[in-house]
Amino acid sequence: MEKTGITITKRKDGRYVGKFIADYADNGKVQYHYVYGKTYEEAESKVLIGREIATRYLSGRYITVEKIYVEWLNAVVNRVKESTLANYRNKFEKHILPEFGDVPCADLTAGKINAFINQKLADGLSASYVRDIFTVFKTMLKYAQDEYGFKLSLKSVVLPKAARKQIEKISDTEQKKLVSYLKSNMSLTAFGILLSLFMGLRIGELCGLKWEDVDFRNKILHIRRTVQRISSANGNRKTKIVISAPKSATSFREIAIPDMLMKYFEMFRDEADYFIISGTNKPVEPRTMQYRYKKILQSAEVEDHNYHKLRHTFATNSAEKGFNVKALSAVLGHSSVTLTLNRYIHPDRTYERRLMNMCMQL
Structure with a gap:
């Protein structure tokens, strides 16, 4: 039977099965998830919990880097110094958003970020500065994952080695x-x-x-x-x-x-x-x-x-x-x-x- 958008049916073995939309395939086809319960109420409870998690996941699955950036900036504005906030804005608005602004956060891959890093190095930015850009980006992405429940694997991101220049003292x-x-x-x-x-x-x-x-x-x-x-x-x-x-x-x-x-x-x-x-x-x-x-x-x-x-x-x-x-x-x-x-x-x-x-x- 269907109740408030929830589909729950009784199986021949006496158990109840509920289904809800868990995701969408790349071609747009709906992907369902199934849960089971000994009683209607148990199955209904599992569906409600699962649907809430899936809804949150899907909303985060398609939220873009730019939208998360604005949300994240509002979250940290009262926790960092004004100069730090200005540094965040500068790196995002000058480097990250032009490249990834309209990309869903969950679609980011190590390959895309590595290509971005290599391009910045080719543009003449120092290895140290490129590492700083990625550090700020990674901080925002962690916020996105914590808030919206999706996972990103950034282990394969290869950061350039920043060779520290030895500064001589004034003679x-x-x-x-x-x-x-x-x-x-x-x-x-x-x-x-x-x-x-x-x-x-x-x-x-x-x-x-x-x-x-x-x-x-x-x-x-x-x-x-x-x-x-x-x-x-x-x-x-x-x-x-x-x-x-x-x-x-x-x-x-x-x-x-x-x-x-x-x-x-x-x-x-x-x-x-x-x-x-x-x-x-x-x-x-x-x-x-x-x-x-x-x-x-x-x-x-x-x-x-x-x-x-x-x-x-x-x-x-x-x-x-x-x-x-x-x-x-x-x-x-x-x-x-x-x-x-x-x-x-x-x-x-x-x-x-x-x-x-x-x-x-x-």
Whole structure:
């Protein structure tokens, strides 16, 4: 008999059988699923449960990547930083949606994703960036599977190996030239560069410093915020400056201020709660600081390099001078000592030889 769209019949052996639509074949033909029960009520209950599961599966089976993307973005908007959300949007709207936007999530295969990865590499994107794109995509697909009950096998996706470039520190000779120029042409910008070189501050952290972050009595600098430019959420490709919490939980930190720098904190000290590097209630944005740094390198006749090399140089110098690596990791705001060792510390042969000779002393 049929009741509320459910088909249940009694077999000759006395059992009841119920059927419901479980899926559709590629040619559109209906595929049924059958359940059995000793009583009508038991069969009916199994049909209702099975139909609910199948309906949810089918709705997810044909839902596209773009629709899931919008749903997923709304789910994470209150759990991630604004800059992280902007990063998600950028990778999806620039790379993933143009390729897969109208494709049902359940139809994605490792082969299709591998072809996508190879094309991005052929377009000139770095292996590291392509891996980041896939990581974000995979996060969204996990949400889709959890919500709609289908399964994707991504085990055969082959990610390119991201070869980490070894960044050399600024040479000792170039460091001396740069520091000499900065001290002879002292300004808030020059002071900021010294903070990055001798305290390892990220450029966004430097731009976010306020005078309230300086503990003059205990000679401590508090890292509490960062400044960065991100894409706007309205899709018009405009960008905006945001002031937010530091990169991670471990990036909130306190750093002892070296005596040499303390005199410059005293020199520029402002009772108003301004941003230190700008001297106003508005921060200098990172790309402006980068531009100013390039101009100073030219004036100081120091070989051109990017601003982040200051932080790398601080880390390497500290390690070479015997700074405890765990303490150094805390100063840099890293989540683990391993990150500090792998990313920033590349001692030269002179330092390595000195350590080897020390080990030989009995």
